[in-house]
Every structure is written in C-alpha cells, then in structure tokens.
Amino acid sequence: MNDLTQDIAPIPALTMADVVELRLREYLKKKSFRPGDALPKEQELADALGVSRNVVREALSRLRMLGMIDTKKKRGMILTQPDILGSFERVLDPLILGQNTLQDIFELRLVLEMGLADLLYVRKTDKDIEELEAIVNEEVHQIQKPFRVEHEIAFHGKLYQMTGNETFLRFQSMLLPVFEYVVDFEIKASGNAKVGKVTHRDLVQILRTGSAEDFRQGMKEHLSPHFERLAKS
Amino acid sequence: MNDLTQDIAPIPALTMADVVELRLREYLKKKSFRPGDALPKEQELADALGVSRNVVREALSRLRMLGMIDTKKKRGMILTQPDILGSFERVLDPLILGQNTLQDIFELRLVLEMGLADLLYVRKTDKDIEELEAIVNEEVHQIQKPFRVEHEIAFHGKLYQMTGNETFLRFQSMLLPVFEYVVDFEIKASGNAKVGKVTHRDLVQILRTGSAEDFRQGMKEHLSPHFERLAKS
DNA sequence: TAATTTCTTTTGTACTACATAATAAAGGTG
DNA sequence: CACCTTTATTATGTAGTACAAAAGAAATTA
Structure with a gap:
C-alpha cells in the first residue's frame, strides 16, 4: 500500500476558530492596524463573522498567546508588538x-x-x-x-x-x-x-x-x- | 518621571486560560507524554482543574495552533509533533x-x-x-x-x-x-x-x-x- | 472645583444544550 | 460463521445565556 498522504492533499478540517483566526489576521492586515490601535469588541466581531463569541474568544486567545493583542477589562483590545520568539x-x-x-x-x-x-x-x-x-x-x-x-x-x-x-x-x-x-x-x-x-x-x-x-x-x-x-x- | 516599568515587575494579570495552558504544559512534561499519546477529554481536564470547559478549550486552542495537539471528533486529542516554525x-x-x-x-x-x-x-x-x-x-x-x-x-x-x-x-x-x-x-x-x-x-x-x-x-x-x-x- | 460615589460597558468565566462525526456495538443476511 | 448494514454511543465543535469583575465615564456632593 502506498502512502497516500504524499499524493492526496491532507483534509483541511478547519474549525471555526481556525477560520476566525485567519479572518482576523486578514482584517488586521487589510485595515493596516498598527500596535496601539483598538479592536472591535468581541461581540461585534462575533456578530460580524456570524459565529458565537465563544469561537471568537478561542481565536483571540491564540493571538493573545502570541502577544499580538492585549486586552483590558473595559477598554477593549489593542494590538501589540508580538514577542517573535515567545x-x-x-x-x-x-x-x-x-x-x-x-x-x-x-x-x-x-x-x-x-x-x-x-x-x-x-x-x-x-x-x-x-x-x-x-x-x-x-x-x-x-x-x-x-x-x-x-x-x-x-x-x-x-x-x-x-x-x-x-x-x-x-x-x-x-x-x-x-x-x-x-x-x-x-x-x-x-x-x-x-x-x-x-x-x-x-x-x-x-x-x-x-x-x-x-x-x-x-x-x-x-x-x-x-x-x-x-x-x- | 522615571520609567517605572524598568524597575517594577509588570503585572502578571494571568487569565485562567493562561494558567490552564501552563498547567497543561507541565502536565504533559511531567507525565512524559510523547507524540501519539491520547489526552484526557476536555470535560475531565476541566473538572480536574476546576475550571469551565470553555477555559480549557481556549488553552487547547492555543496548543492546537502550535500544532502540539490534534483532535478528532470522538477519538479525543492526541499529542503531535509541533511545527516549530508555524x-x-x-x-x-x-x-x-x-x-x-x-x-x-x-x-x-x-x-x-x-x-x-x-x-x-x-x-x-x-x-x-x-x-x-x-x-x-x-x-x-x-x-x-x-x-x-x-x-x-x-x-x-x-x-x-x-x-x-x-x-x-x-x-x-x-x-x-x-x-x-x-x-x-x-x-x-x-x-x-x-x-x-x-x-x-x-x-x-x-x-x-x-x-x-x-x-x-x-x-x-x-x-x-x-x-x-x-x-x- | 475636586473628591467621591454610582452607573455603564466590556472582558472573563461558567453552564447548558445540541449538532456532528467517528467509533463501537448490535443486528441482520448470505 | 463471516460479512455487511444499521443503530447507539461518545467526545468534540458551536451556540447561547447569564453573571462576576474591573475599569472608565458620568453623576453627585462637599
């Protein structure tokens, strides 16, 4: 039996969180967001993307881990300079x-x-x-x-x-x-x-x-x- | 005015997701998990850590982004070799x-x-x-x-x-x-x-x-x- | 005017519910 | 008895609601 994974593309199997993460990246790029800029609130993003806030939060959690965003209780989220080695x-x-x-x-x-x-x-x-x-x-x-x-x-x-x-x-x-x-x-x-x-x-x-x-x-x-x-x- | 951030440690302000991510890492290390090994299910982790499944999922979402784990619908989650450059x-x-x-x-x-x-x-x-x-x-x-x-x-x-x-x-x-x-x-x-x-x-x-x-x-x-x-x- | 108190807003966390996919089990058919 | 089909079962994925907490903003008082 041959190794099919060599020839056939692996199934993407993207979850909503994956998609939202991508879309958020695109959004930040397209809008030329710079460090310090404020992002829309979670619920707005969820509504705009047509997904639950839960999913948005999973994606945001990833960006937060990378140090790309910083969130404060009421002020919302702001873009930050990521720690590239973190x-x-x-x-x-x-x-x-x-x-x-x-x-x-x-x-x-x-x-x-x-x-x-x-x-x-x-x-x-x-x-x-x-x-x-x-x-x-x-x-x-x-x-x-x-x-x-x-x-x-x-x-x-x-x-x-x-x-x-x-x-x-x-x-x-x-x-x-x-x-x-x-x-x-x-x-x-x-x-x-x-x-x-x-x-x-x-x-x-x-x-x-x-x-x-x-x-x-x-x-x-x-x-x-x-x-x-x-x-x- | 001096730059206090130089002298005073920045506030940790860890969220539960941050903590859970850390704890999961420790857990994987301590138990010497290797690629291919199965992880406990989300609910079990949540119960063990005393947090909601939501929080656990945010942490897992991060590990998934790093390519450290792979999850399939019923089989559960397995550790994978992360893509170090991803x-x-x-x-x-x-x-x-x-x-x-x-x-x-x-x-x-x-x-x-x-x-x-x-x-x-x-x-x-x-x-x-x-x-x-x-x-x-x-x-x-x-x-x-x-x-x-x-x-x-x-x-x-x-x-x-x-x-x-x-x-x-x-x-x-x-x-x-x-x-x-x-x-x-x-x-x-x-x-x-x-x-x-x-x-x-x-x-x-x-x-x-x-x-x-x-x-x-x-x-x-x-x-x-x-x-x-x-x-x- | 300045200090204090009371909203108001947004994130953080918890909980419930159900859809979905993949496996395991059960059942039927040759 | 073996093999195929159908039916549970189960863990993840997604949605939605609710509320606590923090931090500004606004209102109130001295």
Whole structure:
C-alpha cells in the first residue's frame, strides 16, 4: 500500500476558530492596524463573522498567546508588538520533536556559530573580551559533565550577547537545549566526546589579536568534531 | 518621571486560560507524554482543574495552533509533533514589528548567510549547482525592482535548499520579507541601492571550483554594502 | 472645583444544550 | 460463521445565556 498522504492533499478540517483566526489576521492586515490601535469588541466581531463569541474568544486567545493583542477589562483590545520568539520557545522541546527536526536545529546552530564572526567583530568591545576571559578562567578546573555544559552555555552565550543583538541572543539560548540533546545523543552512539583542538581560551586570544576570519577558522576547528560527523552521515 | 516599568515587575494579570495552558504544559512534561499519546477529554481536564470547559478549550486552542495537539471528533486529542516554525510565521510581519526587532532579524539573516558555507559544502551536489546556474542565467536580463527581488529570493533560497535542511530553508524564507523590508528602508534613507562586487554568477563559479572558505569570502563581498552599513551605525 | 460615589460597558468565566462525526456495538443476511 | 448494514454511543465543535469583575465615564456632593 502506498502512502497516500504524499499524493492526496491532507483534509483541511478547519474549525471555526481556525477560520476566525485567519479572518482576523486578514482584517488586521487589510485595515493596516498598527500596535496601539483598538479592536472591535468581541461581540461585534462575533456578530460580524456570524459565529458565537465563544469561537471568537478561542481565536483571540491564540493571538493573545502570541502577544499580538492585549486586552483590558473595559477598554477593549489593542494590538501589540508580538514577542517573535515567545511562541517559538513554547514548542522547542527536544522530547516532542522528531529526529529530523532535531538534526535540523543542530545544524542551524552550527551555521549560527560559523556566521557569528562578522557581526561580532563589528560590535565587540574590550570590556566584553574581559568578561569573556573571566568566564574562561572560571572553567579551568571544571571538567565534569554538568559544569562543562554550564560553561559551554556561558561562553557561547556571551559571544552572542557581544553581538548586541537581543533577538539573536535569545534565539540561540533557545536552540541550546536541543543542541546539547543531539550532542549527548551522538556521544552515546559514538562512545566518546571529542573536542576540537581550539579551546575557548584560544578563541578569546583570537578575539584580542586576530581578524574576523581568524576567529571563524578557530571556531570551525573548535566545532570540528560536529562537522566531521556531518560529513560522515 | 522615571520609567517605572524598568524597575517594577509588570503585572502578571494571568487569565485562567493562561494558567490552564501552563498547567497543561507541565502536565504533559511531567507525565512524559510523547507524540501519539491520547489526552484526557476536555470535560475531565476541566473538572480536574476546576475550571469551565470553555477555559480549557481556549488553552487547547492555543496548543492546537502550535500544532502540539490534534483532535478528532470522538477519538479525543492526541499529542503531535509541533511545527516549530508555524507559530513563528504567524508573527513575522514587518508592519507590526518594532524597528529594533526588524534590525535584529536583518542581522540574523546576515549571520545565516555567512555561516552557510560549511554546511553547504558538506551537502552540495553537481545537480544542485546546475540548477543554481539555471537560476542565475534567468536573471541576466532582469534589472527592474520586482524581478530583481524575485531572483534574489530564488538564488539565495536555492542555496539554503542545497543544505538539505528543510527547517533552515523555511526559516530563511520567513526571514526574507523582513530582510527586504529593512533593505528597502535603508535604500530610501541612503538614496541608492549598492551591490557588492561579487555577483551571483561569481558565487556559482566559486561553488564549482573554490573552497568553503572562498565561498564565504565571496558571500561577504556580495553582502558588503550591508556590513558597511552595520559598521557605520 | 475636586473628591467621591454610582452607573455603564466590556472582558472573563461558567453552564447548558445540541449538532456532528467517528467509533463501537448490535443486528441482520448470505 | 463471516460479512455487511444499521443503530447507539461518545467526545468534540458551536451556540447561547447569564453573571462576576474591573475599569472608565458620568453623576453627585462637599
């Protein structure tokens, strides 16, 4: 038996809440609503759409979760600037994601690490480098697993923070658990946890005296075990 | 008058739907639910939580939007693998995002482009390069704005597709509108649309004969106007 | 005029009722 | 006995009503 889902379009099976959510989005777009603007009240929306207030509320609940609207008791609802990563965060759980997706995210973080250099060199300050060095000095005597991971997070997190890009920083911190999960998985499979020849300390030294290109080469070497695994598969 | 919101925590003002959503998440985690597992029925959840079915449905509606659960008429609800980018897509609208966030996303895409090379060189095939060349040949005679953008999307989109990373491809395609928006904005401000010296055709040539490092240098040059703007700000 | 109290309005929550679809069970037919 | 058809059964989807609560708006009073 062939897999029909490949050929035949999956049944939409849209509920009213789905439709209303879509319609509301269209409405907001069409009317060029901007953050701060007030929306019609729930009952008006329900009447206009010809559905129960219940359904409208389910749709609004979704938009509220995304941070797109904010509602106050009497004033009604106003559009707000959504938190673009908030919803992402809710869903990024290694335990419920499929192996393919986990691998994709793993690779995505590798790409981020490799692409980081140029932005980093535009924004980094001496103060940043000092703080980074402090982090490196902390990790010297810690080699056990939980501490190692903690410092890994501290070090790379600091790098992202140095780019001055708040979204970027948050994004990578959300990717990290998945990254660690995949790494753990691969370590269990292959037996040992290899580490690149370039250490965190080396990277700091490059940041001080080297170019963005040098830094990227160093990072590539630092991450080389991961890239080698990619090449093999 | 000082900005109090900096110092004083914003009022939570959680609704029951917010709380139920949280509790459901905790419940799923604690019970180690995996995709495919069936959830209790709405009424049972409502009774257990001591709220109305209405509230439970609002929370479930959110999870359903995120693709975390799927519900069928009699069978009940089952956990599913969420579409991690689906919710992201809903929120990524240049018109409702703040200037800071737009800039952050712009930079994020620059980082992706610069980090792309290594993954690309692991996965690229001759067939891919031929297809990429076909795209480049298409664009030769088109210089007007809408066509230029279209080819820009086609070319860079193909690069991401060549990485074999589906999530990565979708992700960048979602970032693109924001990227274009910011670029347009900056062009209007600075007057003219500069382009790097390295063209798409050059990049294809590098893909054929050069190293990942060569490709990255080419990409840096290709994107150089953007990086120069970053440096100036 | 300013402070206080009383509407008024809109969201938040609860409850009931019924339609609908999909499964399970029962029943009939060869 | 197996297979098909029909009939419950059950959980979700939708509608509608009712009321509490919060927060402005309006009215009242000092």
